[in-house]
Amino acid sequence: MRHLILSAAIPALLLAAAPALAQNAASGASSAASRTPAPHFPRDLSPAGVAAADDHLALEQVDGAEAMAFVAEENRKSLAVLTGDRRYETFRREAEAILTATDRIPTPRFLGDGIANFWQDAANPKGVWRRTTLASYRTANPQWETLLDIDALSKAEGKDWVFKGADCLAPDETRCLISLSDGGKDAVVVREFDTTTKRFAADGFSLPEGKHRIEWLDRDTLLVATDFGAGTLTESGYPFIVKTLKRGQTLAQAVEVYRGDQSDGGYGVSPSVYRDKDGKVTAVIITRPLDTFRSETWGVAHDGKTQKLNLPERVGVYGVIDGRLVFSPDQAWSFDGQDYLAGSLLALPLGVLGQTRLDIHIGRDTAVIFQPTARQALQDVAVLSDAVAAAVTDNVAGALTRFRFEGQGWTATSINVPANLAVSLGDASKSRGEVFVSTQGFLVPPTLSLANVGAATLTELKSAPAKFDASRDITEQYEATSSDGTKIPYFITRPRDMKLDGSNPTIMLGYGGFQVSLNPAYKPEMGKLWLERGGVFVQANIRGGGEFGPDWHQAALKENRQRAFDDFAAVARDLEQRGVTTPRRLGIYGRSNGGVLTSVSITQHPELFNAAVIESPLVDMLRYQDLPAGASWIGEYGDPRIPADAAFIARYSAYQQLRPGAAYPRVYLTTNTRDDRVHPGHARKFAARLGDLGYDHLYYEDTAGGHSNDADPVANARRWARHYVYLSQQLMD
Secondary structure (H helix, E strand, C coil): CCCCCCCCCCCCCHHHHHHHHHHHCCCCHHHHHHHHHCCCCCCCCCCHHHHCCCCHHHHHHCHHHHHHHHHHHHHHHHHHHHHCCCCCCHHHHHHHHHHHCCCCCCCCCCCCCCCCCEEEECCCCEEEEEECCCCHCCCCCCCEEEEEEEHHHHHHCCCCCEEEEEEEECCCEEEEEEEECCCCCCCCCEEEEECCCCCECCCCCCEEEECCEEEEEEEEEEEEEECCCCCCCCCCCCEEEECCCCCCCCCHHEEEECCCCCCCCCCEEEEEEEEECCCEEEEEEEEEEEECCCCEEEEECCCEEEECCCCCCCEEEEECCCCCCEEEEEEEEEEEEECCCCCCEEEEEEHCCCCCCCCCCCCHHHHEEEEECCCCCEEEEECCCCEEEEEECCEEEEEEEEEEEEEEEEEEEEEEECCEEEEEEEEECCCEEEEEEECCCCCCCEEEEEECCCCCCCEEEEEEECCCCCCCCCEEEEEECCCCCEEEEEEEEEEECCCCCCCEEEECCCCCCCCCCCCCCHHHHHHHHHHHHEEEEEEEEEECCCCCHHHHHHHCHHHCCHHHHHHHHHHHHHHHHHCCHEEEEHHEECCCCHHHHHHHHHHCCCHHEEEEEEEEECCCCCCCCHHHCCHHHHHCCCCCCCCCHHHHHHHCCHHHHCCCCCCCCCCCEEEECCCCCCCCCHHHHHHHHHHHHCCEEEEEEECCCCCCCCCHHHHHHHHHHHHHHHHHHHHHH
């Protein structure tokens, strides 16, 4: 996600009819399913009515006795089926070899005069934070120096620490804020680390567990948004107050700089400090989210006073160059007599953005860095000292461009990258004028390069070895036609000599939300465990994502959510019409917001699929706002506490739409007890409701790892083995 919900009440008569309306099939939904009433559908769509109709509320208690007993029994049954399969140990071994391989490309970040990397393997499953020189990094066998060993730290402190990143103070970057999660949660503790002594600083900053938003202001001052005590968090559990914290102070002594409101949505107020190549502060910006995507942008002056900037509410801010703020409006926007497209990249003087005049006459050539065509979208932006680098997709194929202000406007220079691959930007260094660039494709392993942005050149540093045999496979791009006529692109990766007789086991991946783009990516575990065994992989670029910019995302927001589901179903039908597969051999996979997609797809279109991996999912969309941190997503889905919103959400919410007599396939639900982003109650309740209705299903809940599943590569290998055993059982057997 670029930045991890209200409407007027409808008349009482319509509210009373809402359950009946919601029972009707949405656009394109299965007519067979819509004829059978859902027995657990709430008679009243108010929060109280929804809760009254829910007989599994106890499963929302994360560590509750009833919930834990349910998890233990479901895990016992599912592990017997999955790990007892003859393929499991082979899959686990192959996945672990990939995830712990020492020939992976170490993801680099600039650190002072050198390069830092966080590394996990079989010997250090929790990982080590380490550094080397750029010259050494370029070699086949860099000489690494360990800064912090997370395995050793966890053992010494008796904690299940998961490394969540280091924020180091420019320009020397010897003092770093280390974020550590207990068990993989989003909430972290923060400790200051000294890279010169390779120890936590005795006089360092230290913050208790929380969902903090922290920035260095200077060596002895932080900008902190966190839990400052009772009444200082939004209903989503995120902060809305920013304070300065001096070295040696407690949080109670911090001085307030900015205050939003407890009713704010989104992911909490966030400070950002922008610096020049020498580490001097050029701007301090505070973003106050109003909901998931709308926000106010405030500037902080040297005297600490704040001023609201004249920016659109839907905006992404990328940095400062020569006194200009670089940003991208996610909505059509007018300023100073000029109109700007959603998804464009702009640069306007900070001083001007704080004025209220509309006759400044800056001019479009001065302001516009990049303006997309209908099939283009910004993906990544790096702001350097005298240039801007941007990764852009054109019909989901990547390109890299340098933009420089020359004379009276911005000039664009292409930086050559391989064609028809995804292009993403890594860490950037203003002092060096460089940014790391990664390219990859479904069948092409990642290559890491270093771009000299000023010279517009790219130097290859490392290329990952192939982890599966792709010699027999090809990738093609097609389009399906959705229910409203919109063309939906998708990629197929398949055996080159595959027969189009509908017999091919196929996995279809989708997401469709939060302006997240599903670009081509090398998935080694998928290639090894699926493609090498003759499977087909499909990636659908449905609406709700960011593949074609903000409009593609906003086309599936709130009351238009059904479009994303219809797009996904259209791709499934197109695969059948092309002879790629049939419903008997077609399975779907989605996690997080993709869990909304997959659970709804199964309930609306059981006739299209024979498998679904529904991972870390949102499923109960009529109560998601009450399950932390659900209320932060109201801008995406709508607010079920508002009658009009509840009516359209109820039409698709999979938990309430489950019904007897439908031909649901045996689904595999999986989540994590320590997931504090998407509550495990969603998956638990869906599994329980399936069981109530007599449907065969699998449910497995891991006890550590959090939402991102990056805590332990060895555990992650077991996770992928379970996934592919299930998919093989459903689609290949």
